[in-house]
Structure formats: structure tokens, C-alpha cells
Amino acid sequence: MAARRGALIALEGVDRAGKSTQCRRLVEALREAGHRADLLRFPDRTTEIGQLISSYLGREKNLEDHTIHLLFSANRWEHVPMMKEKLHQGITVVVDRYAFSGVAFTSAKENFCLEWCKQPDVGLPKPDLILFLQLSPEAAAERGNFGHERYETSSFQEKVLQSFCCLMEDKTLNWKTVDASKSIEDLHREIKSIAEETMQETLRTPLRGC
Numbered sequence: 001m002a003a004r005r006g007a008l009i010a011l012e013g014v015d016r017a018g019k020s021t022q023c024r025r026l027v028e029a030l031r032e033a034g035h036r037a038d039l040l041r042f043p044d045r046t047t048e049i050g051q052l053i054s055s056y057l058g059r060e061k062n063l064e065d066h067t068i069h070l071l072f073s074a075n076r077w078e079h080v081p082m083m084k085e086k087l088h089q090g091i092t093v094v095v096d097r098y099a100f101s102g103v104a105f106t107s108a109k110e111n112f113c114l115e116w117c118k119q120p121d122v123g124l125p126k127p128d129l130i131l132f133l134q135l136s137p138e139a140a141a142e143r144g145n146f147g148h149e150r151y152e153t154s155s156f157q158e159k160v161l162q163s164f165c166c167l168m169e170d171k172t173l174n175w176k177t178v179d180a181s182k183s184i185e186d187l188h189r190e191i192k193s194i195a196e197e198t199m200q201e202t203l204r205t206p207l208r209g210c
């Protein structure tokens, strides 16, 4: 029998929904339960491409809109060999944002359609599970003010949320929406249980491209 591969689990959601908090908690909990699990975040600001992205987000650098979209995608592609290796070794990979953030944010800009935005990420490892952390703009606002990074305005975030809603209509992907207004602990328990269910199922499904 082939060895069990790891599951690819993506967390997506509006800003301040608690993605980074939950990704960290999930990986810790999976490891405590004896699973092999690693965390990745996109953008990964540590690579050369990631540093360009970070200076764009911090408004130190201006980049043309198509160019930055392709850089976000390239930042995912540069991790694909490592991701595939981990998944084939049986390591579950939890990603803090993935291609769906890429599409949702760029398509919220003027003159970008979803179809164009999706193309650069076609063929990336397909997540076994995408957890969408849903939080109302009002509840998000209570979690502190926006910082100074690009995209951190309520009107833009509203458009991003609409794009995410369109992406969630794709029934070929395993989207699960969770209520991110719950306490960190309650949300963690729910996410861990959904993740473990998915990890059981990956035994029977080969890794595909999305």
C-alpha cells in the first residue's frame, strides 16, 4: 500500500479574521497529536520575490498591478517543489493564505476579471481543504485599526470579500466556512476537528493540481 501523503490545508478569509493565529494553533495541535505538520505563509516575505512584495505592501515601492499579481503567484510557485516533497513524505502542510487571496485581492482592483487573475496559479497543488474564516466588517473593525499597508481600507476589503464569495461557488474545491467571531479557543477546536477529518480522507485521494 502506498504511504499516506500529507494534507494541504489552506486558511483564507478577510483581514484580521484570525488566519495567522489559527494556522499557528492548528500546526501546534496537530504536532501534539503526533502528526507531522508544517506551516507556510503567503506572501513569504523572506525570499527575494517576497522582499519585493513586502516593499510593495509597505508602500516603499510601486509596482504595476499585473506585475505584482504575477509576483504573488511566483512567490507560491517558488515553494512548490518543497511543498510537494513534504506532502509526499506524509507531512501535512498548513498554508496561511494561498492562491485564493491572490485572486480575491487583484480582482478587487478596477479592470481585472477573475478568469485572468486565476491563470498564473493554475497547476499549483490543490488544497484538500480551504477553511474560510468569515467575519463581518464590523467585527473585524473591533480587532484594531488598519495598519499602513496597501489594501487596508474598508472599501477595498468589501470588494475582496465579494471576490471570495465568487470563488467559494467553485464546487470542485473543498471550501468550508467557519464563524471567525467565535473565541480563539472555540474556533481552534472546530478547525482542528475539520482538519483531522480531511487528513483521514487524503489517504484515498492523490495530489492534484488546481
Ligand code: T5A
Pocket (backbone or CB within 6 Å): 013, 014, 015, 016, 017, 018, 019, 020, 021, 022, 042, 043, 057, 072, 073, 096, 097, 098, 099, 101, 102, 103, 105, 106, 143, 144, 150, 151, 152, 180, 181, 182, 183, 184, 187
Ligand atoms: N495578498 C496576499 C495579495 O494581494 N495577494 C496574494 O496572493 C496574497 C497571498 C498581506 C497582504 O497581501 C495581500 C493580502 C494582504 O492585504 P498577510 O501578510 O497575510 O497579507 O496579512 P496580515 O496583515 O498578516 O494578516 P491579516 O490582517 O489578514 O490578519 P489575520 O492573519 O487574519 O489575523 P491574526 O491572526 O493576525 O489576528 C488579527 C488580530 O485579531 C486577534 C489577534 O490577536 C490579532 O490581534 N484575534 C482575535 N480576536 C478575537 N477573537 C478571535 N477569534 C481572534 N482571532 C484573532
Ligand code: NA
Pocket (backbone or CB within 6 Å): 019, 020, 096
Ligand atoms: Na495574517
